Amino acid sequence: MQREPDFTQLKIRQMEERCRESGLAITVQRRVIIEALSERSDHPSADQLYEAVRGRLRGISRTTVYRVLETLVGIGVVQKISNPEAKARFDADTVRHHHLYCSRCQKIQDLSDPALDTIVLPTAGLGGFAITDFSINFSGLCPACRSFQSP
Ligand SMILES: [Zn+2]
Ligand SMILES: [Zn+2]
Known part of the structure; x- marks a missing residue:
């Protein structure tokens, strides 16, 4: 499935909205991670996303990436998809x-x-x-x- 060209912008706006509704801060980490995830459609694992954002955000830790992903799943802007592996895989498309x-x-x-x-x-x-x-x-x-x- 091909992403809409403005899918990333849409997801960033949605994340900002949901954070506001849930009383969460819109941190640069949350922004960079939703951006990186929505740019791809290969359903990466948390580790793969960590590799992708490491270069964009100096000093970000693996733990932070895991925590941010859980938060984004919690507010419904990202979904964890079930798969036969033990590792969770993530999808910015929640439709x-x-x-x-x-x-x-x-x-x-x-x-x-x-x-x-x-x-x-x-x-x-x-x-x-x-x-x-x-x-x-x-x-x-x-x-x-x-x-x-x-x-
Ligand atoms: Zn294959
Ligand atoms: Zn998907």
Whole structure:
């Protein structure tokens, strides 16, 4: 899924708004991290983001990046996406979409398909649970890994 050209600006504005609503300061760390995350669509881990912002913000620590990401998830401007790895992966796109996970190189691609948004949600076996949203993860092999595997 291609990012809108002004996606980063939109996310920065959204982050500033949500921080204000939640009484949080708009720190340069929060700004740089939301900027770095919204510029990419590869669903990086916290460590990968740390590598990306290290050069932009002298002295930023890995711990700060982890903490800022948790805050951004908490105020709903970033989502943590479920994947088969132990490591959390992050996405600046919080509008419902689905993911293709490559089980060989761990690449995560976005997938939007209107047909998936209209699936019939389960009603049995929920034990009183109320579903409010869902997203679907597909595992498989990306094109690069497929060509690597076939002779
Ligand atoms: Zn792959
Ligand atoms: Zn995504």
